Amino acid sequence: MFHVKLFFHYFMQYLKIRMAYRSDFLVQLATDLLFQAVNLVFILVVFSHTTELSGWTREEVIFIYGYFLVPFSFFSAFFNLWDFNERYIIKGELDRVLTRPAHSLYQVILETMTPESLTGAVTGFMVMGWAVKEMEVDFSWYDPFLFILFVAGGAAIYAGIYILLTSISLYSDSKTDIQPIMYNVGNYGRYPINVYNRVIQLVLTWVIPFAFVGFYPASFLLDKERWMTFALLTPLVGAVWLMLGVAVWNRGIRNYRGAGN
Amino acid sequence: MLNTYLELIRIRFLMMLAYRVNYYSGMIIYSLNIGVYYFLWMAIYGENSTVNGTTAVQMATYVAVAWMSRAFYFNNLDREIAEEIRDGTVAVQLIRPYHYLLVKCFQGLGEGLFRLLLFSVPGLVIVSLVFPIHLPTDAGRWLGFVISLIFAFVINSQINVLTGLMAFFILNNTGLIRAKRVLVDLLSGLIIPIHFFPEWAGRVLSYLPFQGISYVPSTILSRGLPMEELFRYLGIQLLWGILLWIPIQLLWMTARRRLIVQGG
Numbered sequence: 001m002f003h004v005k006l007f008f009h010y011f012m013q014y015l016k017i018r019m020a021y022r023s024d025f026l027v028q029l030a031t032d033l034l035f036q037a038v039n040l041v042f043i044l045v046v047f048s049h050t051t052e053l054s055g056w057t058r059e060e061v062i063f064i065y066g067y068f069l070v071p072f073s074f075f076s077a078f079f080n081l082w083d084f085n086e087r088y089i090i091k092g093e094l095d096r097v098l099t100r101p102a103h104s105l106y107q108v109i110l111e112t113m114t115p116e117s118l119t120g121a122v123t124g125f126m127v128m129g130w131a132v133k134e135m136e137v138d139f140s141w142y143d144p145f146l147f148i149l150f151v152a153g154g155a156a157i158y159a160g161i162y163i164l165l166t167s168i169s170l171y172s173d174s175k176t177d178i179q180p181i182m183y184n185v186g187n188y189g190r191y192p193i194n195v196y197n198r199v200i201q202l203v204l205t206w207v208i209p210f211a212f213v214g215f216y217p218a219s220f221l222l223d224k225e226r227w228m229t230f231a232l233l234t235p236l237v238g239a240v241w242l243m244l245g246v247a248v249w250n251r252g253i254r255n256y257r258g259a260g261n
Numbered sequence: 262m263l264n265t266y267l268e269l270i271r272i273r274f275l276m277m278l279a280y281r282v283n284y285y286s287g288m289i290i291y292s293l294n295i296g297v298y299y300f301l302w303m304a305i306y307g308e309n310s311t312v313n314g315t316t317a318v319q320m321a322t323y324v325a326v327a328w329m330s331r332a333f334y335f336n337n338l339d340r341e342i343a344e345e346i347r348d349g350t351v352a353v354q355l356i357r358p359y360h361y362l363l364v365k366c367f368q369g370l371g372e373g374l375f376r377l378l379l380f381s382v383p384g385l386v387i388v389s390l391v392f393p394i395h396l397p398t399d400a401g402r403w404l405g406f407v408i409s410l411i412f413a414f415v416i417n418s419q420i421n422v423l424t425g426l427m428a429f430f431i432l433n434n435t436g437l438i439r440a441k442r443v444l445v446d447l448l449s450g451l452i453i454p455i456h457f458f459p460e461w462a463g464r465v466l467s468y469l470p471f472q473g474i475s476y477v478p479s480t481i482l483s484r485g486l487p488m489e490e491l492f493r494y495l496g497i498q499l500l501w502g503i504l505l506w507i508p509i510q511l512l513w514m515t516a517r518r519r520l521i522v523q524g525g
Contacts, residue, residue, distance in 0.1 A: 027436030
């Protein structure tokens with residue numbers, strides 16, 4: 001309850017900040033939309049030259065991309081940990097966070113969240129809606145429930161990986177550039193995985209499981225036969241990564257000494 | 262005077278050398294991007310050896326060359342200029358005895374040369390070992406490529422300067438900068454070669470400066486063009502390089518007159 005109330009307070013505070021700079025807010029929304037549109041344009045242009053991409057039709061690839069946008073929007077809304085090193089370690093903000101009675105990671109997330117990124121999920125639903133309209137997909141009564149589970153799992157995978165990478169800053173205060181690298185690896189999860197060669201497929205499934213964010217669950221929702229085991233593993237993989245990330249974070253916090261004096 | 266600017270290139274080059282970690286991560290990011298687009302395009306080709314008049318090998322070469330060229334022409338002049346305008350340091354820059362925008366461009370060139378020598382060249386060699394790409398051997402085409410790559414740098418820097426200078430008029434232009442980057446990657450032909458776009462879009466793009474940033478140099482090296490085509494493309498780049506100075510000058514003149522340093 002305490003944490004829920006805290007979230008609410010931070011959220012109101014955030015809204016005030018955002019409302020003070022309304023034009024920024026609109027520009028942000030517009031650039032997000034533009035970014036998503038560019039990826040769609042790529043898919044559309046590609047399919048004007050071919051009818052299938054490693055066995056996937058245009059509508060299927062678009063559905064997968066639309067689905068991907070949903071867990072991804074949760075990730076970009078709540079895990080803006082990009083300048084954690086700069087802001088919390090080098091400038092010492094983490095010391096302030098640690099003196100307060102809520103979990104440190106939770107506070108950092110609340111302080112850096114950008115809830116407006118959730119509009120990406122709306123775009124995702126519109127894209128999926130269009131793709132479904134163009135295809136004939138049989139959805140079962142349990143699909144909406146699976147959808148929620150899958151999205152939670154996908155977002156948890158992203159969250160776990162980024163929390164883990166951010167935690168590195170707690171052990172060493174030198175700057176690493178692993179986060180932007182990982183961000184680019186994440187882009188691989190937007191497309192059907194059998195496009196890539198076998199090594200990359202294995203990496204995306206077992207090492208850095210971005211294939212579980214978009215591809216496996218989305219293709220399962222389209223056709224129950226395909227990739228069923230993998231899709232159903234999504235929530236589990238998400239839980240494992242999230243727990244791993246949080247565990248490394250907690251250990252890092254105990255280890256943390258502060259950068260200054 | 263020229264010595265001053267050459268010195269700027271040298272200093273930026275050395276500065277980049279000092280922050281090598283950024284350089285390694287950049288290398289990995291570029292390889293990842295080449296990888297994803299390589300596999301996607303090869304999946305599009307599937308069994309076909311030619312799509313839209315371009316062979317699979319040419320396409321793979323295009324992807325590799327386009328990204329390696331981006332390492333050279335890419336810079337953050339827009340962000341740097343916008344930041345200096347916002348925090349007011351631009352005022353100090355303005356009273357110094359040099360042309361502020363030229364200084365910025367030469368710093369960008371130093372950065373670009375660093376990435377060209379330590380990243381693009383070895384990168385292209387490695388990529389040509391891993392992926393089945395084909396680079397031409399005749400000197401003429403390489404010369405054409407080098408010239409068009411220099412133009413690509415000029416045009417891209419000009420667009421960056423334009424975007425950065427907008428900070429004089431819109432106080433927070435980070436959104437604009439981000440949007441510009443995404444648009445340039447799409448419209449310059451980096452993600453999709455321009456002749457793959459639908460015809461109407463291709464025609465629109467042929468009237469825009471962006472083609473000179475990625476499409477022209479990458480096409481010259483990957484597909485090879487007849488001589489007159491090549492000269493026509495270089496001419497288009499040259500034309501845009503000159504044309505884009507006009508809005509920059511106009512913006513720069515008005516901007517200096519209405520400069521208000523926030524909190525100054």
